[in-house]
Amino acid sequence: MKTQFLFPNKYKKLGWILxxxxxxxxxxxxxxxxxxxxxxxxxxxxxxxxxxGNKSHFFSIIQNSISDELLTISLxxxxxxxxxSKLKNEDEYISKIRYESLVWSxxxxxxxxxxxxxxLYGISYLNVLFYNMFTLILFFIIRFHYMIYKLNSNSDDx
Amino acid sequence: MTNNLKVLRAIKNISQEELAKKIAVSRQTINAMEKxxxxxxxxxxxxxSRYFEKPVEEIFTLESTD
Numbered sequence: 001m002k003t004q005f006l007f008p009n010k011y012k013k014l015g016w017i018l019x020x021x022x023x024x025x026x027x028x029x030x031x032x033x034x035x036x037x038x039x040x041x042x043x044x045x046x047x048x049x050x051x052x053g054n055k056s057h058f059f060s061i062i063q064n065s066i067s068d069e070l071l072t073i074s075l076x077x078x079x080x081x082x083x084x085s086k087l088k089n090e091d092e093y094i095s096k097i098r099y100e101s102l103v104w105s106x107x108x109x110x111x112x113x114x115x116x117x118x119x120l121y122g123i124s125y126l127n128v129l130f131y132n133m134f135t136l137i138l139f140f141i142i143r144f145h146y147m148i149y150k151l152n153s154n155s156d157d158x
Numbered sequence: 159m160t161n162n163l164k165v166l167r168a169i170k171n172i173s174q175e176e177l178a179k180k181i182a183v184s185r186q187t188i189n190a191m192e193k194x195x196x197x198x199x200x201x202x203x204x205x206x207s208r209y210f211e212k213p214v215e216e217i218f219t220l221e222s223t224d
Contacts, residue, residue, distance in 0.1 A: 089184035093196050151186045 005084065012085035018078025022071050036067040072133070079137035087148070097147050105139035161218045164192045166210050181205040 029036055044064045050056040087094055109132070116128045167177055174192075178185040183202065190196035198206070207214045 089186075091183040091187050092199050092202060093187035093190055094184065096196070151190075 006090070007081060007085040009086045009088055009090075011081045012087075015078045015081030015083075015085060018074045019082055020078075022074040022078060026071055026075065036071070037065045039065055039067040040070070041065050075134055076137070079134065079141065083137055083140050083144070094148070097151070098144060101140055101144040101147055105136060105143050108139050109136040159197050159218055159220055159224055160194060161191060163188070163206070163217065166212070166217065167192075170210070177209070180209055 028034065041063060043061050044066065046057070046060050046062045046064075048056065048058055049060045049062055112135070113128070113132060116125060120128060167174070172180075174185045174188045178188050181202070182205075187196065187198075187202075191198055203214050203218060206217055210217060
């Protein structure tokens with residue numbers, strides 16, 4: 001079957017290799033309240049720089065730890081590759097499951113945002129928005145693979 | 159929509175796995191169609207019709223709710 005916008009199957013493995021270690025590092029950093037700001041300090045180009053008490057600048061070179069940036073990029077690219085690489089036996093029924101999982105996880109993701117918009121304020125709310133960068137991908141991965149797992153386990157040849 | 163894939167498959171004495179290979183889909187798709195959980199695309203319906211050498215209407219039937 002022809003499928004648009006999906007990566008070939010071999011990229012799925014690359015996705016897992018990028019996604020799982022970065023997720024584990026990210027979780028450890030969050031749970032142990034570690035700061036990654038001391039690692040990989042390099043000069044970077046900032047399109048816009050705005051810190052408290054300083055004048056804002058466009059296109060300035062600043063010193064910054066790129067460890068969190070690398071982690072974010074690795075999580076997003078890895079996640080996207082896991083989500084949108086074809087399965088080995090990708091066909092039209094799998095596409096339907098893919099579509100339904102995407103709708104489901106989008107509802108869940110934005111449902112949670114609405115919930116936290118009503119009930120969380122200040123820094124906690126900003127944290128929710130930060131985690132939200134990854135939750136849509138994460139919900140989709142869990143839902144889609146759970147549905148495929150269910151499909152494989154209860155579709156015995158009769 | 160209902161179908162008699164299971165019956166046709168039994169007549170031909172072919173497993174879900176073999177049928178899936180013949181028409182290039184996954185075995186789960188055949189299973190889901192037989193259980194009525196999935197309505198195939200026109201392409202897939204025509205492939206099945208070609209394989210069983212029967213018109214599509216003899217494999218798939220509309221229900222009153224369709």
